[in-house]
Amino acid sequence: MDPDPRRDDEEQRAKKIRRTAIVLGIVALLFYFGFIFSHFWVG
Amino acid sequence: MSEAVIHEEHHDHHPTGIKRWLFTTNHKDIGTLYLCFSLLMFFVGGAMALVIRAELFEPGLQFVQPQFFNSMTTLHGLVMIFGAIMPGLVGFANWLIPMMIGAPDMALPRMNNWSFWILPFAFTLLLGTLLMPGGGPAGGWTMYPPLMLQTGDAFPFVIFAVHMMGISSVMGAINIIATIFNMRAPGMTFMRLPLFVWTWVITAFLLIAAMPVLAGAVTMLLTDKFFGTSFFNAAGGGDPVMYQHVFWFFGHPEVYIMILPAFGIISQIIPTFSRKPLFGYESMVYATAAIAFLSFFVWAHHMFTVGMPLVGELFFMYSTMLIAVPTGVKVFNWVATMWKGSMTFETPMLFAVAFVVLFTIGGFSGLMLAMAPADFQYQDTYFVVAHFHYVLVTGSAFAMMGGAYYWLPKWTGHMYDETLGKWHFWLSAISVNVLYFPMHFLGLAGMPRRIPDYNVQFTGWNQVATVGGFIFGFSQLLFVYLVIKCIRGGAKATDNVWEGAHGLEWTLPSPPPYHSFTTPPQVTDATAHS
Numbered sequence: 401m402d403p404d405p406r407r408d409d410e411e412q413r414a415k416k417i418r419r420t421a422i423v424l425g426i427v428a429l430l431f432y433f434g435f436i437f438s439h440f441w442v443g
Numbered sequence: 444m445s446e447a448v449i450h451e452e453h454h455d456h457h458p459t460g461i462k463r464w465l466f467t468t469n470h471k472d473i474g475t476l477y478l479c480f481s482l483l484m485f486f487v488g489g490a491m492a493l494v495i496r497a498e499l500f501e502p503g504l505q506f507v508q509p510q511f512f513n514s515m516t517t518l519h520g521l522v523m524i525f526g527a528i529m530p531g532l533v534g535f536a537n538w539l540i541p542m543m544i545g546a547p548d549m550a551l552p553r554m555n556n557w558s559f560w561i562l563p564f565a566f567t568l569l570l571g572t573l574l575m576p577g578g579g580p581a582g583g584w585t586m587y588p589p590l591m592l593q594t595g596d597a598f599p600f601v602i603f604a605v606h607m608m609g610i611s612s613v614m615g616a617i618n619i620i621a622t623i624f625n626m627r628a629p630g631m632t633f634m635r636l637p638l639f640v641w642t643w644v645i646t647a648f649l650l651i652a653a654m655p656v657l658a659g660a661v662t663m664l665l666t667d668k669f670f671g672t673s674f675f676n677a678a679g680g681g682d683p684v685m686y687q688h689v690f691w692f693f694g695h696p697e698v699y700i701m702i703l704p705a706f707g708i709i710s711q712i713i714p715t716f717s718r719k720p721l722f723g724y725e726s727m728v729y730a731t732a733a734i735a736f737l738s739f740f741v742w743a744h745h746m747f748t749v750g751m752p753l754v755g756e757l758f759f760m761y762s763t764m765l766i767a768v769p770t771g772v773k774v775f776n777w778v779a780t781m782w783k784g785s786m787t788f789e790t791p792m793l794f795a796v797a798f799v800v801l802f803t804i805g806g807f808s809g810l811m812l813a814m815a816p817a818d819f820q821y822q823d824t825y826f827v828v829a830h831f832h833y834v835l836v837t838g839s840a841f842a843m844m845g846g847a848y849y850w851l852p853k854w855t856g857h858m859y860d861e862t863l864g865k866w867h868f869w870l871s872a873i874s875v876n877v878l879y880f881p882m883h884f885l886g887l888a889g890m891p892r893r894i895p896d897y898n899v900q901f902t903g904w905n906q907v908a909t910v911g912g913f914i915f916g917f918s919q920l921l922f923v924y925l926v927i928k929c930i931r932g933g934a935k936a937t938d939n940v941w942e943g944a945h946g947l948e949w950t951l952p953s954p955p956p957y958h959s960f961t962t963p964p965q966v967t968d969a970t971a972h973s
Contacts, residue, residue, distance in 0.1 A: 413625055413626075416624075416625045417550045417551065417621045417625045417626075420550075420617075420620060420621040420624055420625060421550075421551060421554075421617050421618075421621050424616075424617045424620060424621070424651055425613075425617060427651060428613045428617075428651050428654070428655050429655070431651075431652065431655035431656065431659075432655035432656075432658050432659050432662075433659075435655065435656050435659035435660075435689070436659045436662055436663060439663065439674050439685070439689075
């Protein structure tokens with residue numbers, strides 16, 4: 401059976417959305433913990 | 444009506460009653476929730492402002508004790524910034540971004556629901572602190588240590604509430620970026636995005652970079668108070684001034700988080716009522732990005748007087764003044780858009796024109812404050828209060844008012860009452876200046892901010908400001924009446940609503956279907972931004 405190209409597009413898009421959200425979430429968490437832990441070295 | 448829309452309405456099943464609002468994943472419902480919450484918080488924060496203005500009507504103590512007065516200034520700031528302006532702009536983003544880019548909904552609808560529903564809990568927690576032993580937080584919205592650490596039982600609750608607000612904002616920002624990057628209709632290239640969408644992409648990145656810094660700062664306050672750390676405790680080897688640096692590293696981008704989407708709204712309204720395309724679209728995009736970038740290099744202009752090397756003062760003075768350049772580009776482009784346009788002055792346009800004039804006043808007083816030697820005179824006076832209220836009230840809040848009038852017919856399907864709208868505008872525009880303009884004089888004369896009592900020579904202008912404040916506050920009830928009236932009925936709005944409006948949202952029926960575009964539209968230059 402031929403795959404439905406629209407369904408493939410949807411799956412690709414869902415994958416991209418998940419990837420964008422995960423990357424941005426990790427960046428936000430890194431900023432948060434990075435900012436706190438960097439202060440152990442200040443002064 | 445297109446085939447796609449009929450098909451969509453056929454499948455337009457959604458829960459009704461309270462379940463619709465609690466469990467909704469629809470961008471329009473969540474947008475409505477954000478906007479209603481924002482309006483409620485405007486009135487809560489506004490009521491606190493009226494307590495402040497009533498107390499300041501005369502020198503001496505009239506109505507409240509100094510501790511409670513300080514709680515009012517602190518909570519007024521927190522509620523207006525995190526409860527009114529930011530959620531209001533996120534409400535606009537939720538309603539409009541999918542419709543403007545040709546998407547059926549936001550990219551992460553369940554996270555969208557969560558982003559909103561965190562907020563009522565956060566603000567219940569924050570406002571509930573007023574009932575706790577020791578009263579609410581009274582150290583100012585900036586929460587500087589060591590003063591903030593003297594807060595009573597309310598302290599950990601305030602910190603937790605601020606964390607929840609931050610989580611809500613970051614999740615909202617992730618959703619907005621994921622939507623704009625992945626859900627655009629075919630042909631909707633980045634340089635075809637409406638300016639409002641552009642300003643939100645940039646704001647969302649600012650949020651992701653800035654909010655974790657605030658969360659980090661208040662976490663460190665929490666550990667200083669309860670877990671024996673000394674991040675900001677001089678006795679333990681820490682530095683209280685470090686908190687101010689960290690806070691303002693968040694705080695200045697925060698100012699732009701509150702104003703860039705407002706710029707976006709104004710950039711949609713002015714071309715429509717000038718019946719001309721926006722002048723200098725590309726320069727508007729680059730100016731927005733430049734403002735956002737520069738906002739990370741200016742933070743210490745909030746703290747010139749705490750002591751820093753001369754080279755630091757010079758750096759922050761010049762970098763702050765540099766922001767006037769891209770901001771000037773924007774103001775120039777709005778004026779150039781109006782130039783020789785076939786202008787009409789419906790209520791949204793009145794608010795937009797008032798925004799351009801009054802926000803510019805706030806911008807100029809900002810330039811005065813940016814000059815380090817002059818700032819030693821202005822620091823912590825009412826001049827600063829006048830400055831940021833011109834930026835945030837006649838700036839952000841006026842843009843949201845204008846935007847609400849502009850899109851209300853699209854959202855509700857009914858035209859609003861134009862006569863009432865004009866009454867609301869003129870009452871607001873006059874009273875807001877009666878309220879804030881005298882604060883410049885008070886500040887220049889040396890009246891400090893955050894005090895419940897003052898010297899008698901400041902009485903006259905304080906009384907003028909209080910009268911203006913009460914008229915401005917009660918004028919907003921007219922807006923609530925107008926919105927309810929518009930929701931309940933009125934002349935039927937056409938799809939395009941405004942003669943000069945361009946963009947995908949105007950191709951949808953008024954009100955739009957539950958899911959905006961189930962079949963993505965093909966975007967060309969002709970159907971893209973105005």
